[in-house]
Amino acid sequence: MPNGNKNSFANGANEAAAYRSFVAVLLAVPVLLTASVGRSQEAGTPQRANQATVLAVNVAIGALTAGVGRVISRKPPKKAMLYGALGGAASYIGKRVIARSDPKTNLVGREFSAAGASVVANAGSGLGPLDAFVFPYGPLRLHWNRRTPHRISAKLDLATSLETVETLHKGGVRLDAKRTFSVGAPIFSVAMGQEGNVQLPDVGGSQIAGVILHRDQTPTIVEASETIDRTLGHELVHVAQYDFFFIVGAAPAEKAMLRRTTPTAWINRYIDLGLNVPVWSTLNRLIPYQHRPWEIEAATFSHIHEAPNR
Ligand SMILES: [Zn+2]
Structure with a gap:
């Protein structure tokens, strides 16, 4: 390998490491904050935003996340922000599709x-925009990295697995089963009649670590199908948010923290711990239900079920 390429690969690795360390610190902040804050009131309903606002926020989150990653690596952020914005827009489109709760297009x-x-x-992290992808399915995540010798690897999504059990x-x-697959x-x-055994604090359902629980009937049979679809659409948006939070935040943080010793690096090679789950749970405690941005987004998307042509 020519020296230039070697140096550029090393620089890329350093930048990626700096980005991962930054994300690790960022993820720790809400957990530390929670020590001094009591449980928030779960009252009220999140107000819907309009689609243009939700798209703009997704684009902005993508651009800012990518831009900050480059700034801490002391690299010009402009190009990364552009790709980040495109990634944020793609995430918006995916969430909009999944909110339809249509078995044919959910995946x-x-x-x-x-x-x-x-x-x-x-x-x-300084990689090319299409260099690496994470595709979640069930208890596994397929990691596809075009810059490593073993391009494809599967890792256990520990958080989803534990929550499923x-x-x-x-x-x-x-x-x-049908919707799961x-x-x-x-x-x-x-x-x-069995709901006493479980908690459904969200809109007739719940989503924790990518696992959804919902009512299979509603008091009004006539409305049952639409209501269940809307609830599922809402919770599926949370699943896509869970994926986003893991891929952008927890994955680089876990890599930064676990690569320091051989045993922990081995864990990171085969298992995604899911640090986004305790962080998200902490944010849920800090922010009242109706003010949570992720609830506003899910409410906005799931109301496409009320439109005549969805
Ligand atoms: Zn929700």
């Missing part, structure tokens, strides 16, 4: 959103 929406998140992460142990729940996220339904 496309989820993976497209994850690809957008991957482009943001690549731009922030915990949900299976709750009484009155059953796996919604359609999106690659474990989806459980809970029968009417």
Whole structure:
């Protein structure tokens, strides 16, 4: 390999390491903050935003995340911000598709959103925009890195796996197999009258670590199908947010923290711990339900079920 390439590869590795360390610190902040803040009131309903605003926020998050990654590596951020913005827009499109809760397009929406998140992460760490991708499905994540000798590897999504096992142990729940396979996220339904066994704090459902729990019937049978679709659409948007938060935040942070020793580096090679889960949970405690940006986004997307032509 010519020296120039070697140096550029080394510089790229340093930049990626700096980005990962930065993200690790960023993820730790909300966890530290929670020590002094009590549990927030879960009251009110998030107001819907308009689609243009949600798109703009996704673009801005992508651009800023990528730009900050380059700035801390002391590199010009302009190009990375452009790619980050495109990744954010792709993530928006994927979430919009998955919010339809249509078994035929759920997986496309989820993976497209994850690809957008991957482009943001690549731009922030100094990689080419299409150098590496993370594609989640069920308890695994497929990591595809075109710059490493072993291009494709599968890692266990530990957070989703543990949450799936915990949900299976709750009484009155059953796996919604068709929907689970359609999106690659474990989806459980809970029968009417069995809801005392579980908590459904969201809009008739819940999403934790990429695992969805929802009611399989509603009090009004006539509205049942639309209501369940809207609830699932809302929770599926949270799944795509979970993917984004992992790929852009937790994945680089875990790599930064675990690569220091041989045993922990081995863990990082095969297991995604899911540091985004405790951080997200902490943010949920800090921010009242109706003010959470991710709830406003999910509410905005899931209301496409009320439009005549969705
Ligand atoms: Zn929600």
